[in-house]
Amino acid sequence: MSSIEGRFPAKAMLGRAGVGLKAEHYQHVLQSAPDIGFFEVHAENYMGDGGPPHRYLAAIRERYPLSLHGVGLSIGAARPLDRGHLKRLKHLIDRYEPSLFSEHLAWSSHDAGFFNDLLPLPYTSETLQRVVEHILEVQDTLGRQMLLENPSTYLAFLESTYSEIDFIAEIVRRTxxxxxxxxxxxxxxxTNQLWDPFTYIDAYPLAHVAEFHLAGHATEKDEGDRPLLIDTHDRPVDDLVWKLYAHALERVGPVPTLIEWDANVPPWPVLEAEAKRAENLMNSIGTSRTRSAAE
Structure with a gap:
């Protein structure tokens, strides 16, 4: 597989934090040229042929690296991939040459229907084979590596025979x-499944991580009055998530990091401050790692 990166290779994003590109910030970005590491866009929002969104994205792409994040491939669906969708995705990647491309470990389509959600998968051998085949098809079609995102889950399937981490590690090994x-x-x-998040990160196949996402979430209660977290992307990053991020950085090093904020989008300075906080953390931990290695 080749790496289609254009004028901004992925290594140019190391140690940098980016934000999701939103229409309300187009003008500010073009007029002020803020010092931001990169922008990420959802592929499905730009699958039309033209119009203002493409004009703005093309102009911004001239100045900044781009990460393309898919939400509609339905990698885990029990059906073939949508070839039309995959063709449009390839056209978009060829057009904008993003430094990184990612998708979700989830499914959102069944028969002729499409659900406006990213639904979880049972971690079984059958599901594993299906996901592996789909990722191989995506990478072969696009001619480049895909990044797979770990899911936010609210339940576990009784039929699962793999842990989530072992399932993801095997996908990486095969694809x-x-x-x-x-x-x-x-x-x-x-939180929802009573795991230790620090242990999760320690056991994760960190050598293959090429991007981090940070986001906010809502806190509710389940029927047993226990905390139930909902992945909402509509508020600042939680303090514990910052601690987990620092923990991951200590093991991985400075990896391109996105601040995801997709609903109740705040003014630009709020987004920029979250990105700067991530960059400052990368810099401080990177300096600490360098000093430790030298001692």
Missing amino acids: GCGLLLDVNNVHVAS
Whole structure:
């Protein structure tokens, strides 16, 4: 597989934090050229042929690295991949040459229907084979590596025969895909399923992580009056997620990090401050790692 990176190779994003590109910030970004590491967009929002979104994205792409994040491939669905969707995705990648491309370990389609959600999978041999075949098809079609994002989950399937981490590690082994470690998803799933999030990160195939995501979540209660976290992307990153992120950085080093904020999008300075906090953390931990190695 080749790496289609254009003028901004992925290594140019190391140690940098980015934000999701939102329409309300187009003008500010073009007029002010803020010092931000990269922008990420959802692929499905740009699958039309033209219009203002493409004009703005093309202009911003000239100045900044781009990460393309898919939400509609339905990698885990018990049906063939949508070839039309995959063709549109390839056209988009060829057009904008993103430094990174990622998708979710989830499914969202069944028969002729499409669900507006990212649904969980049972971790079984049958599901594993299906996901592996789909990722191989995606990577062969696109001619590049895909990053797979760990899910935010709210339940476990009784039929699962793999742990989530073992399932993901086996996918990487069989496909050569990379990983996007969503730290908020680790916190959400660990709280909902009574896992230790720090142990989760320690056991994760960290050598294959090429991007981090950080986001906010809502806190509710389940029927047993226990905390139930919902992955909402509509508020600042939680303090515990920052601690988990620091823990992961100490093991991985400075990896491109995205601040995900998709609903109730705040003014630009709020987003920028979250990204700067991530960069400052990367820099401080990177300096600490360098000093420790020298001692």
